[in-house]
Amino acid sequence: MGLSAGCAEVSYPPDIDDAERERLVQTIKDWGIAHGLAVRPPPAVIASDADPQGILATNAPVTLFPSPFPKSSFEEAKAVQTAYNKLYADVSRDEAFLGQIVQEVSGDDFISQLWHVHQRVKAEGYVQKLSLGLFRSDYMVHQDSTDPTKAPQIKQVEFNTIASSFGGLSSKTCELHRFLASTEYPQLKQSNANHGYDLPENDSAKGLAAGIKAAHDAYGDSALGHQRCVLFLVQGGERNVFDQRHLEYALQSLSPGLLVFRLPFAEILQRTSIAQTDRRQLLYKSPTNPDKVFEVSVVYLRAGYGPGDYPTPADWDARYQIERSNAIKCPTVLTQLAGAKKVQQVLATPVTQSQPSELHRFVPDDSGASKQIRNTFTHIYPLDDSEAGQQARKLALDPKECLKYVLKPQREGGGNNYYKAKIPAHLNSVPEESWKSYILMELITPPPVANIILRNGSLEQGGVICELGIYGTCVWDQGTGDVVHNAEAGYLLRTKGDQSEEGGVAAGFGCMDSCTLV
Known part of the structure; x- marks a missing residue:
């Protein structure tokens, strides 16, 4: 996909020589570390015994230039997000529907274990009615190969209801490309290299933090007289720590004085307890000051999304402890189950097939939201x-x-x-x-795009595939369905080489990117 400059089509990315590459790479490396566009280095880069204190950081993989992205598709994806937020909030409230989904994928032990946690809590009664979702709906642009004149369409890859990552680093990547567009790109020798980038604003870290703040505010004051706090449940040895920290800092900027604690998933039972009250408040003791007791208003799970986080029965007991507590969960077990791929498949099944779509169960067929959502289905x-x-x-x-x-x-x-x-x-x-x-x-067949990726100090140039994620935040009452907060919360663009099939940045496949709209 080229960029238009007036009536002419400009080759993209700009053709740069070795000296220009070296200058751009050095600028990006310095800016990235200075602004927290970083990750902990993987073992392939720095062996663990070479950094026993865990003091090192390295640049997150990133493109040298923002990638061209159709403006109409970008705007369509942003416009539908609040409808998707409400849809998945309603799915999480439909226990009968989710129970059928669990039954249909009964061969998946992890899904069955999550459902068992829900049943255990349901048996004694839930005490917290509010739920928090920090969602991300992922899309790719589909270009009809049989009719290249046909306008590109946005198509959903998946909907994420737990640990929707990179909100922090995506904000920083957009800042980086905006900085380069004002300082470095104008100096490139290629004619029209600085052809007027259309870089949309993106403060996904602040947007996601606003969702956590809305839940924290809705929780109310402590009836036990404790200072309230927010818990980030994390994996041990988390390499993507800076991404998570950016959300923490944004939250503390929105709510000065609010304490946020990072708790490894494996230490839940050691550091938390349930108050012996009807409300079952979740209490937390910091390892640095165990005499001080905090009441947890919100638990934000950046761990617990896969079987690897539950190596022993005690880990399932830990998830049960969180679930049965009065803290507002992001997500609850039911909201996590709503993100199962089977749910996406059932919702997207066309009405004309023998197994009709269940979308109408949650969104009226004649509504604008239904049309918006259906247009994104593949x-x-x-x-x-x-x-x-x-x-x-x-x-x-x-x-x-x-x-x-x-x-x-x-x-x-x-x-x-x-x-x-x-x-x-x-x-x-x-x-x-x-x-x-x-x-x-x-x-999904995306239109051809090219870019240059900087990964672990090396450059990779060629065709790329871009995946757009739109963040959304939602706070709702699990009983009544009343929505307390519903907002679109910024975007993520992940890019990978067009010969790669997987796209996860943390898994080592993709890189951070941003959009220049065309």
Whole structure:
């Protein structure tokens, strides 16, 4: 995808020589560390025994230039976010619907364990009615290869309801490209290299923090007289710590004096307890001052989204302790289950198929929100015993047809999918009764884009694929459905080489990017 300068099409990215590359790279490296566009170095870069105190940081992978992105698609994705927030809030409230989803993917033990936590809490009664969602809806631009004159369309890849990451680093990446556009790009030798970038504002860290603040404010004062705090539940050895810290700092900027504590998931039972009251307040003791007791208003989970966070039964007990408490959870177990790929497939199933879409269960068919949401759907199929599932199985196992699809389990975090020719082999390697826990999604065909990626000090230039994530925040009453807060909260652009199939930045596949609208 080129950029227009007047009536002329400009090659993109700009053609830069070795000296210009070196200057840009050095500028980006310095700016990135100075402004926290950084991660802890992976073992492939710095061996753990070379940094035993964990003092080192390195640049997050990033593009040298913002990537061209269709303005109409960008605006469409932003405009639909609050409708998606409300949709997934309502899905999380529909226990019968989610129970059916869990039953349909019964071969997935992790999903079953989450459902068991919900049932344990339901048996004794939930005490907190409010829920917080920090969501991210991910999209790619689809270009009809049979009709290149047709306008590009935004199509949803997935909807994330837990640990929707990179809100902090995405803000910083947009700042970086804005800085380069005002200082470095104008100095490039190529004619029209500084052709008027259209860089949309993006303060996703502040937007996400505003959602946490809304939940904290809605929680109210402590009935026990304790100082309130917010807990970030995190993984041990988290490399993406600076991304999370940016949200913490933004939250403390919005609410001066609010304390935020980072608690490793494995230490939940050691550092928290439940008050012996009808409200079951969640209490926290800091390891540095164990005599001081805090009441937790909001628990923000940046861990707990995959089986690796639950190596022992005690870890499931820890999740149960959080879930049964009065703290507002982001997300609750039900909201996490709402983010299962099976939910996305069921909602996106066209009404014309033998298994009708369930979208109308949550959004009236004749509403503007329904049209907005449906326009973002791509073709997704079950792999169950239904007529649609049987047809999808044939597509997935066919050596030619499978090249048009990606196979997805009910997982978050990147690196879990099977693409194209790998699909038949994987399905044949697992018991057939577990196939129904997967979905089959038609691959989205993006328009050609090129860029230069800086990763671990090395440059990679060539074709790239961009994935847009739109953040949303929502606070709602799980009982009544009343929405306390609902907002679109900025964006993320992740970019990967067009020969890569996975796109996770933390998983080592993608890089941070920002949009220049065309």
